[in-house]
Amino acid sequence: ATSRGLEHAPAGNEMPSAEVQADYDKLCEKLRKLTHLSGTMELLGWDEQVMMPTGAEEARGNQKAALAGVVHDAKVDKEIGVLVEKLWPHRETLGEYERANVREAKESWERASRMSSELASREALLESKAYSAWVTARETNDYPSFAPLLGEMLELQKEIYRTTKPDMLLYDAAIDAFDPKMKEPRLVEIFKAVKDDLAPLIKNIAAKVAADPSLHEVAAPLRGGPDWDPVQQAAMCKEIAGAIGFDFKLGRMDVSVHPFTGGSHPTDVRITTRYSEENWIEGVAGTIHECGHAMYEQGRSKEHMDLPVSEALGMAVHESQSLLWERMVGQSLAFWEWATPIVHKYFPHTKSCTAQDMYHAVNMVEPSLIRVDADEVTYPLHVILRFEIERDLFSGKVSVDDLPTVWNARMEEYLGIVPGSDKEGVLQDVHWSGGAFGYFPSYSLGAMMATQLFDQAKEEMPSLEADIRKGEFAPLKKWLNEKVHDKGSMPGSADALLEAVTNKPLDPSIFMKYLTDKYTTMYSL
Secondary structure, eight states, X not given: OOOOTTSSOBSSSOOOOHHHHHXXXXXXXXXXXXXXXXXXXXXXXXXXXXXXXXXXXXXXXXHHHHHHHHHHHHHTOHHHHHHHHHHGGGGGGSBHHHHHHHHHHHHHHHHHHHSOHHHHHHHHHHHHHHHHHHHHHHHHTOHHHHHHHHHHHHHHHHHXXXXXXXXXXXXXXXXXXXXXXXXXXXXXXXXXXXXXXXXHHHHHHHHXXXXXXXXXXXXXXXXXXXXXXXXXXXXHXXXXXXXXXXXXXXXXXXXXXXXXXXXXXXXXXXXXXXXXXXXXXXXXXXXXXXXXXXXXXXXXOSTTTTSGGGSOOHHHHHHHHHHIIIIIITTSHHHHXXXXXXXXXXXXXXXTOOHHHHHHHTOOOXXXXXXXXXXXXXXXXXXXXXXXXXXXXXXXXXXGGGHHHHHHHHXXXXXXXXXXXXXXXXXXXXXXXXXXXXXXXXXXXXXXXXXXHHHHHHHHOTTHHHHHHTTOXXXXXXXXXXXXXXXXXXXXXXXXXXXXHHSSXXXXXXXXXXXXXXHHHHTTX
């Protein structure tokens, strides 16, 4: 089958010549093979976390290392470079999706080709050592034992970015790895607007709760305990997942220590969550969150399947999909008016609880030491703290040895609480041990994008809230399929996608209005 360059109008009036079309088809063949190889690697990773027996760790490491070599060779295939070079001067004769494929292939090939196999091996080896050291340091609350490897990882990432993205500032290159085209000055501008407005909101809520602690009382049956059988929770969450739009013919749902979305292809999307008797809300929230990621994957373009243009547009956009479902839908009163009878069905001991009781239980605001446990109001401050520390690490303003002190001081300044140990502080997240500097901003950028997209959806679908109340989620899913999922990486950046869908780039004031309106009402501020 040819990958027609004529499907979407070309930029000019020209049509691609037969030679250009033939080169484009050849490039697509190479790119599809690379996608199939990467999907196999993804599947090995999913299996490792969900199914693999613990005794197979060494064998799996060898399998992944062998496959990583094959994937790297396919990425740096010289023929891809030749085809991209031939197509680049004629890209304006291609349609917009085809042009985006050439753009993505060019960028990916150039960066991969600059990365020597020696550098890739060093990174893989250090990732393994640093991860293991982080696990031990976290368990034993021993930051000094991890610090040397963290310092080594920071320097190695700088070396990789100098090599693969020589035209970028180092921290911009780190951010770009997760959110294409996003840069530090833009993040500073976005986060400043949010930080300035969040502090008084958090302070006002805390004062209100101090004056009336009953505001944080949860209805007794919803407090967790032996009544919350994890097997029943799993059955309930599976029903909710199917109702909101996760397609079980193209995916499956399992349990893992840390919830995640994996799989090998848009037709094979695998989500995991976890259940505990003490915190049933975690199972529901985790399920809805991962369903948001999964529906993005399942909704990717069929027409451009297995090509770079069909891939997700960075981590912030991916988080916007999970957080739109988890927060804008799953933490709304309308959702709980639909979901409360489902909870009653699986857990009869909750029959005295109303939708309002459920809504109250899932929306309480209280500063916490651990990022993953934070509510939607305090969460951005956890992200801003990490962003500021990463920026200072890359500029040399802060050293790796200083991190626990800097971390604790900023926790006290931003959230009014201080970790009792580094395990509850600087050692809590896995990201830096794997070299994932620049990832954290994606979480809050995603939350802001979610509110902006949901606002636009409400404007275009006035019955959206009523639909959610009735458990009719298909119109929202269809809207997201068309506006976000099907577009893939074609727009090139999160801001460009938002401009196309909402007529403006990311606007943090929409996020702040959502939080202020919702919690002013909830806490009668």
